[in-house]
Amino acid sequence: MIVVLTGGTGGAKFVDGLRRLVPPEELTVIVNTGDDHEWWGLYVSPDVDSITYVLADILSSERGWGVRGDTFHCLQAMKDLGEPAWFSVGDRDLATHLLRTKLLSKGQTLSDATSYIAEKLGVRSRILPMSEMRVETRIDTPAGDLSFEEYFVKRWYQDPVNSVRFAGASEAEPAPEVLEAIASAQAVLIAPSNPVTSIGPILAVPGICGALETTQAKVVAVSPIIGNAAVSGPAANLMIAQGLQVSIAGIAEAYRDFLDVLIADDSDSASAQSLSSGGLQVHCTNILMRSSDDKTRIARAALTLACPEILAESAMGNQ
Amino acid sequence: MIVVLTGGTGGAKFVDGLRRLVPPEELTVIVNTGDDHEWWGLYVSPDVDSITYVLADILSSERGWGVRGDTFHCLQAMKDLGEPAWFSVGDRDLATHLLRTKLLSKGQTLSDATSYIAEKLGVRSRILPMSEMRVETRIDTPAGDLSFEEYFVKRWYQDPVNSVRFAGASEAEPAPEVLEAIASAQAVLIAPSNPVTSIGPILAVPGICGALETTQAKVVAVSPIIGNAAVSGPAANLMIAQGLQVSIAGIAEAYRDFLDVLIADDSDSASAQSLSSGGLQVHCTNILMRSSDDKTRIARAALTLACPEILAESAMGNQ
16 A cells, blocks of 8 residues: 655645556545635635545646636636635535535544545545644734635735644544554655645644654655745745755755655755765655656656555556 | 515516516515525525526526526536535526525524625615525425425426425514515515415415505515416416415415405406406406516506506606
């Protein structure tokens, strides 16, 4: 079993590569839920949705979120009714939020609702929210204490960041199967997601870091940073706020307690050498994921470094 | 002030005619909520929506319900997720249900939510749900006890009807302003709606029949029946189940406690004469509402019979 920790658009791209290499039943994706929020009275779980959609092969690759070819008529109608419209929910995407909210209101857990929706969409891999308890990423800025979606989507991540916290994390527990999945994995992969607000919330759930430290599997991360900048999104500012260097050294630092191998960009080979001399295995390649081929190539690199037998075992991996 | 009691597609057509004749501020519409139901976890009020949309000039005239030009992508996505899809909710229409559900969950009453949504859509007439308490039309059939939408939409009103009841009616109260609106009206119009399941629930709310009996205004109804058949929908079977003749005599009987004038079709002139000799004023005209002109003509006939001064006062009425 391959276990992936993920969040954000970079994470979805990486999982898109993995699903082309690994039989679906052998893939478990542990997903950030720190961005979850209520929208129009519905429970929205952006990262869970993106992973569900990518595994169902309906993710919009143009946008990186939401359903391919979706329309936004309900959003426009909500706008016409004077409701907030800064968080774009497509008409097809809305069905997921409606169904999840209905299932939760009937007493299902977030894990159950996630599995139910994934199964209905034909997903055969396992998608696990990091926790069934509410852990909320809060971004403290001069403009106030913002939810991640307010910071990221509503305000275009333009605010200076004082600090980041994960409200509720200390009382949270990992969702069922999360710790066992990590403990029994053949490989654990950290997607090229924002280390602070995509992977950070997962690591903030008590027990998950420990499981990553003690698992027998190799833990391989793909860097979301090239040089001194994020491949996309607000990772740089957020890393600075968390006292991390914006570089592959900062990524190595964020994952220092459990990381075995870091995959970095070719252009970072100098920094890679310095990290290697410090004892971390660093593999350099072109890590930009622009095409499907890129995604598959990087996923294959991660699998090869983590557990080459998996690719050998898998007929799909030999394609 | 003109007060209209209404429900269903015939009611929306009649209100469409009235809005072309009467200044919006002078129109109060008391609407059936017996069809209200939960759908995808949202509170849907089909008749309130139709009246809101017709007064906002966004009702689909082809369908007679929902928003003009609406799409159904969320509905298809819900179907793909294995959810029930027999009740057609358009993508724009969905915004209304989302907003109403959110307002109700925040503690607003159905009246407040109705006014809020109507105002946002530019409606200047007053729309009053008959009650803020749940009164549910239940249709007893050999196939079981059905909600109105199950009977009407899901099962295409094909089931024989044993009886109709309005669950919760005896404990319900009229919504605020309903009784005062009837008491102080210059004219009370009963739309050509199904007398059993559109007007019946309104009359079942304690106090409303009494207000209709004691109001100084003339009460004028437009028949939804021509000959021995309903102009549309399941009224005939429902009237039989309630012990009413399927004819204008049955309509007169349903409204006997308060009706002053009945507008019937030209083809019912013989029955009209017999009702007239029994003391009811009956006015015959072509009551089919196919075009906008038809709707205006019938609305004008009703206003003329109820309170001709209103049309004289209104500049719009003289157009």
